[in-house]
Amino acid sequence: MVGERYVPTKKELEEALIKRHSLSVQEKIAKGRVAIAGLGGLGSNIAMMLARLGVGELFLVDFDQVDLSNLNRQCYGVRHLGVKKTEALQAQIKEVNPYVQIKTKTIRVTEENAVELFLEYPIVCEAFDQAENKAMLVNTILQHCPNIKIVSGSGMGGYGSSNEIGTKKVMNNFYICGDLVSGIEKNYGLMAPRVQLCASHQANMILRLLLGIEEE
Amino acid sequence: MRVNGVEIQLENTMSLSKFLLEQGYDLKRVAIERNGAIVPKGMISQILLSPEDTLEVVSFVGGG
Numbered sequence: 001m002v003g004e005r006y007v008p009t010k011k012e013l014e015e016a017l018i019k020r021h022s023l024s025v026q027e028k029i030a031k032g033r034v035a036i037a038g039l040g041g042l043g044s045n046i047a048m049m050l051a052r053l054g055v056g057e058l059f060l061v062d063f064d065q066v067d068l069s070n071l072n073r074q075c076y077g078v079r080h081l082g083v084k085k086t087e088a089l090q091a092q093i094k095e096v097n098p099y100v101q102i103k104t105k106t107i108r109v110t111e112e113n114a115v116e117l118f119l120e121y122p123i124v125c126e127a128f129d130q131a132e133n134k135a136m137l138v139n140t141i142l143q144h145c146p147n148i149k150i151v152s153g154s155g156m157g158g159y160g161s162s163n164e165i166g167t168k169k170v171m172n173n174f175y176i177c178g179d180l181v182s183g184i185e186k187n188y189g190l191m192a193p194r195v196q197l198c199a200s201h202q203a204n205m206i207l208r209l210l211l212g213i214e215e216e
Numbered sequence: 217m218r219v220n221g222v223e224i225q226l227e228n229t230m231s232l233s234k235f236l237l238e239q240g241y242d243l244k245r246v247a248i249e250r251n252g253a254i255v256p257k258g259m260i261s262q263i264l265l266s267p268e269d270t271l272e273v274v275s276f277v278g279g280g
Contacts, residue, residue, distance in 0.1 A: 038280055040280050041279075041280055042280045043280070127280055128280055129278060129279065129280040130278050131242075131244075131245040131276040131277055131278040132244045132245055132276075134245075134276040134278075134280075135244060135245045135246060135247055135276050138247045138274075138276075139247050139254070139256075139257055142247065142254040143254050143256050143257075152276075153280055154274075154276045154277050154279075155277050155279070156279055156280075157277075157279045170249075170272055170274050171247070171249040171254065171272055171274075172249075172252065174247070174249075174274075176274060178277075180274075180275075180277070181277060182277065182279070183276075183277025183278045183279055184277070184278040184279045185277060185278055186277075188279070190279050190280075195279070195280075
């Protein structure tokens, strides 16, 4: 039955997820709508985890295309080199769960367009690379969109202890994951293990929010 | 004044932006909550701090 051309039906896939996650949990996850701003080391891995959970709708936003320097930590392969990250990620999500609703926008997020882009989403995941862009998005959303919860990543460079990476609710509607200090400014390289640890913290916080848990 | 959970003595009346710069923050990389409300970027230099204020300052670092 399971062969190269076999694609499970929506019902089969939902049943498999319910079996793993339980019905009451999966009902909430399936209603989830999450926007991901930035599809690099954090965003690409977070999106794949949310797709595996069976989150109902994902909105993927990035202006860039896949580069050779991304392969050390981002969820792309050689076959995606030169492809827009929005398209490369959408294709991979479809392989994991063909029934996640995916919207994409290949655009650079700015102070001017952020509110319009993300206004409809109750949860926004900040997954940019540059500190200034992280601050811009968090400030813009917190200031103008009081109903949006934002889950951000800051400090995941290098190969320091895994145990320094955490999740913290720092303000109303604002959660931050990472060790808060290991930035690229200090010449820490970005490597898969700690980047994915941080991505996992963000994905799990988003899952908790979908389940109605607001503590860090 | 309380900043990120730590009591700090305010010696002079001072704007929020001056305080943050003196503490070594890069204003382009921070998000600030003052007394439970996010501080709009344009207000950082206009707000005068009071000893009763509670601040949460988050400073972002790069990488993702």
